[in-house]
Amino acid sequence: MVYQSFSVDYSPLNYLGAKTQGVITAIRNKDDKIVKKLLSMGVHTGMHITLEQRFPSFVIKVGQTRIAIDKNIASSIKVRVIGR
Amino acid sequence: MFEQILYPSPIEAAITRVESLIGDRKNSIPHRTMALLLLQKDPSLWSVSDSDMRSQLKQELDFAEIESIIAETEAAISESLTFAIAQARHQLAMEIEQDVTIQPHQQRAFKHEWLHQLSVHPLTGIPILLLVLYFGIYQFVGVFGGGILVDGMEGFFESEINPLVNTIVATIFPWTIIQDLFANDYGIITLGIRYAVAIVLPIVTIFFLMFSLLEDSGYLPRISLLVDRLFKTIGLSGRSIIPLVLGLGCGTMATLVTRTLESKRERIIATLLLALTIPCSAQLGVILGLLSQEPAALLVWATVMVTIFLGIGFLAGKIVSGEASCFYMEIPPLRVPSLNAILTKTYVRLKWYFWEILPLFILASVLIWAGKLTGLFDFIVTGLEPVMLWLGLPKEAAPTFLYGFFRRDYGAAGMFDLHSSGILAGQQLVVAAVTLTLFIPCIAQLQFMFKERGLKNTIAIASFVVFFAFSLGYFLNQLLTIMELSF
Amino acid sequence: MDCHDCHQSCQPKSHNLGGKLFNFGSKKLLKKNFSQGSTTTIALVGSPNVGKSLLFNLLTGTYVTVSNYPGTTVEIAKGNRIIGGEKVTFLDTPGMYSLIPITEEENVARNLILNQKVDLVIHVVDAKHLAKMLNLTLQLLEAKLPVLLVVNMIDEAKKLGIWVDENQLAHRLSIPVVSMAAVKKVGLQKLIAKVADYVRANSLSIAY
Structure with missing residues (x-):
């Protein structure tokens, strides 16, 4: 069964513009390894996130940590936007 | 001794079930750790490439059973187990940090911020x-x-x-x-x-x-x-x-x-x-x-x-x-x-x-x-x-x-x-x-x-x-x- | 320091890994590969960029290929120091974020602490990112490993206005905690004293 929910409040990070700020609502990916990686680097739900840049790589700031990720990983972070 | 992290009850139940599967095999690693590693699909435990070892492991450990435990638990908590386990641990880590540190009210900017921006902006x-x-x-x-x-x-x-x-x-x-x-x-x-x-x-x-x-x-x-x-x-x-x-x-x-x-x-x-x-x-x-x-x-x-x-x-x-x-x-x-x-x-x-x-x-x-x-x-x-x-x-x-x-x-x-x-x-x-x-x-x-x-x-x-x-x-x-x- | 030997002994192929973890077959697999000739083996672990290798240098006086940034320390380095009258062997491991390995280098570090029976694990963390780092500490404690926590870079943390109460932290985790600024050698003596305490207690428990 394929079930997809879509809500404007919770968008994948790769659809957001640079400088967007938000709160991480979920981390989901087909590949379990990617979820593990993000968790181990301190990216958890409920944390504040800033998308600093989209090109050439996505750069996010979570807490005091700055991380560069590619588009695939960015798409697995779902964010509730709280401002720019 | 440090008290074990208590995970949400469906996860604890899963841990107990896997622990009982491991049985009383002598191990250098505590059963609880082993059970947690298995539930989080630890790659080096799961991907045993050598076919002989794989079958030997299968005799020793019921991987299919663990697989179904994972599936049942994930259905119960409607989340990935890896994720839920990490989240529980993270909660505790955050709580301890709150307890033992004084954090600044306002987050300070990174040092040499302008230089960082120049060094990563494509232009x-x-x-x-x-x-x-x-x-x-x-x-x-x-x-x-x-x-x-x-x-x-x-x-x-x-x-x-x-x-x-x-x-x-x-x-x-x-x-x-x-x-x-x-x-x-x-x-x-x-x-x-x-x-x-x-x-x-x-x-x-x-x-x-x-x-x-x-x-x-x-x-x-x-x-x-x-x-x-x-x-x-x-x-x-x-x-x-x-x-x-x-x-x-x-x-x-x-x-x-x-x-x-x-x-x-x-x-x-x-x-x-x-x-x-x-x-x-x-x-x-x-x-x-x-x-x-x-x-x-x-x-x-x-x-x-x-x-x-x-x-x-x-x-x-x-x-x-x-x-x-x-x-x-x-x-x-x-x-x-x-x-x-x-x-x-x-x-x-x-x-x-x-x-x-x-x-x-x-x-x-x-x-x-x-x-x-x-x-x-x-x-x-x-x-x-x-x-x-x-x-x-x-x-x-x-x-x-x-x-x-x-x-x-x-x-x-x-x-x-x-x-x-x-x-x-x-x-x-x-x-x-x-x-x-x-x-x-x-x-x-x-x-x-x-x-x-x-x-x-x-x-x-x-x-x-x-x-x-x-x-x-x-x-x-x-x-x-x-x-x-x-x- | 013989890197090639380390490389071979701490990187078991995946098929004998199951054997190692489950203790199938030969019991010799679990013998202490690193601790021959010394009574105490201590592994330094932690994520990249926390000053682990620098601390290793301070403790042992051996220079390893030090690296603060991910991707350049791949071998396990070994060095000795006499502490509390005993020869203590220190192992510097590649950076790891979590007990569940993602890259091969993390696997090296993980297998070392889980299979080689080190006597003490010194987990080095960055005071600036305590919550993130405690994840691994909690995992190590969950695996019932003897852990000593080094909260490093307190000087940098103070500049950011972050203060860590080491006694409170030691109390919460029920393990010894030392706060340090390894770059300025702050806290080094205290760490050595704590290790000496451990070595003494350890040799007593063996003797009686």
Whole structure:
């Protein structure tokens, strides 16, 4: 069964513009390894996130940590936007 | 003792069930840890590739049962187990942090924030990267290290040390055979140690200084970030730039560092590109030193190398199977590195490098001596001579390729000798430089390839490299002749 | 320091890994590969960029290929120091974020602490990112490993206005905690004293 929910409040990070700020609502990916990686680097739900840049790589700031990720990983972070 | 983390009850139930599956097997690892690792699908526990072990494991542990426990629990908590377990742990970690630290009310900005922005913004970051490569690698390593320093030390060796050694050895040993082992054209001291100390050492030192500086300032991860998209097209990720840049220093060390790459596919491609296209610093220094007098020749060499790097990378990305690599990297704040740390790192790397290469240089001298003595060397050189002529090179270049196998830089150093005695010039220099850069990695790199990638991959990569190097040399020579380019 | 030996012994192929973890077959697999000739083996673990290798240098006086940034330390380095009258062997491991390995280098570090039976694990963390780092501490404690926590870079944390109460932290986790600024050698003596305490307690428990 394929079930997809879509809500404007919770968008994948790769659809957001640079400088967007938000709160991480979920981390989901087909590949379990990617979820593990993000968790181990301190990216958890409920944390504040800033998308600093989209090109050439996505750069996010979570807490005091700055991380560069590619588009695939960015798409697995779902964010509730709280401002720019 | 520290109290165990209590996970949400469905997870605790799952842990208990897996623990009972493990039973009372004697273990060095606590059952609870083992159960948690299994529930989080720990890769080294789950992917047992060997079929015998797999069946043995199956007898011992009911993987299907664990699988169904995971599925049931995930259905109950409607979340991935890995995620839920990590989240619970994270909650506790946050709670402890709250409890034991005083955090500032307002988050302070990172230090050197403006510099960070400049270094990662595509419009400014890429020009900065090119400037760093131009000044850091070309000017500092190539021109200063490979040119000025090498000329000075090499000249000193040729004019002062070699004649002295020759005289001393001649007085001690009356036999020419023994004299040749230590002195004269191919002696341990006059060739092996001279190459190591006067040509390789200055260049490698300068390179490692540069690399440590880039590393300690925090600039390397920023290069990864900038090149990730480009590298995805050649089957790599931005992470690979670190071993590849290190490969500009020493391919052997870089082959070892490919272990930090994520997927097997990425490691194979990076190893191949290191073996084929990335010149090590000694080679780079000599080539830049030789070709910088002829800007057109340098341009042809650089264009050919970049094209091959991207072309072969692109093809390898298509051919080598495996999952596509993903890219993530923590970007540490930029900082002014401490001079002390840089010098220490340079010293440590240099020490490793020097002890790794000096025995090989000495071995090469001994082998050349023995080879000359038995005629084997001449036999191989005679065999290589037609290949040289085929490439449009003088037949005197044959020994250079043979040395090149012992150390790539050794071969490059031999080229330096050929050029200074006027045998190699113009178009030949370009063809020789390209072929030697592509040509087989040195003995040490081959040894590490074997250790890291296994026999099959090593043989495949090495035979491809030899075949490709000579064929490309041939076509380049034909092309340059047709185009009537003169240098 | 013999890197090649380390490399071979701490990187078991995946198929004998199951054997190692489950203790199938030969019991010799679990013998202490690193601790021959010394009584105490201590592993330094932690994520990249926390000053682990620098601390290793301070403790042992051996210079390893130090690296603050990910991707350049791949071998396990080994060095000794006499502490509390005993020879203590320190192992510096490649950076790891979590007990579940993602890259091969993390696997090296993980297998070392889980299979080689080290006597003490010193987990080095960055005071600036305590919550993130405690994840691994909690995992290590969950695996019932003896852990000493080094909260490093307190100087940098103070500049950012972050203060860590080491006693409170030690109390919460029930393990010894030392706060340090390894770059300035702050806290080094205290760490050595704590290790000496451990070594003494350890040799007593063996003797009686």
